[in-house]
Amino acid sequence: MRVCTRIAPVREENLVPLINVVFLLLIFFLVAGALRPFATHGVEPAATSSIEAGGDPANPIVVALDGTIRVSGAVVGLDRLAGHLGALAGSAPQTLHIVADRRLPAGLMLQIVESLGAAGIRDIRLVTIHEAGA
């Protein structure tokens, strides 16, 4: 019996189709996606469908379901929130965006809004996710 011991020739794989696909994916993400304007920390905002587009919320505070408040990533207690925001901006900001979980109890949310109002921040906007239809 003859055993064939032919060595397969080492050949460079044809990479062109791969590059084509990767380029297409890259273009898809560039065109269809937008850069994440803030870190959500797993928070799911409520959905709305009839609000017209505005600018992306700049530097929002993020309120998780358990009531943890984050200001640009750092956890801040409710009692120190207004002071912390004032220290960050130099003075108390006029407009503040809040990213809050859709299941967050309304009482907790109102408590936060109230303490911000007491610190002079009256223009509070709740960040929602736009859903088409309905």
Place this chain on the structure above:
Amino acid sequence: MRVEAERRRIRRLSLTPLIDVVFLLLLFFMLSSTFERYRSLEMDGGAAGSAAAGHDVLLLRIAEDGGFDLAGGPVGADELVERLVAIAAGQAVRLAVLPRTETALDHVVRALEAARRAGIRNVVVVK
């Protein structure tokens, strides 16, 4: 003096660095992009007692399960906008949204959006 003409070697350009860079770009955009479109909704917490100040204040209660109760009568979530339009019709109405402490924010947002669609601008959320 003999000048030797340099022979140009035709060599295929190596594609590997290009692929590396494109892969890195792809990874970056996959990880940092989002397909969600964000909107913002004004939420007026209202000063304590401000809702009771006027006499033409419409009260919208929201139960824990998301049931709406407009001016004393239950209202379905789908007919909330119509009811608000019917009541607001042309006149300046103030709406006070009163959720229970444990009501999910989702329902409050739904109420605020309905008021917005009904053209009511003067909305406060009270507790």
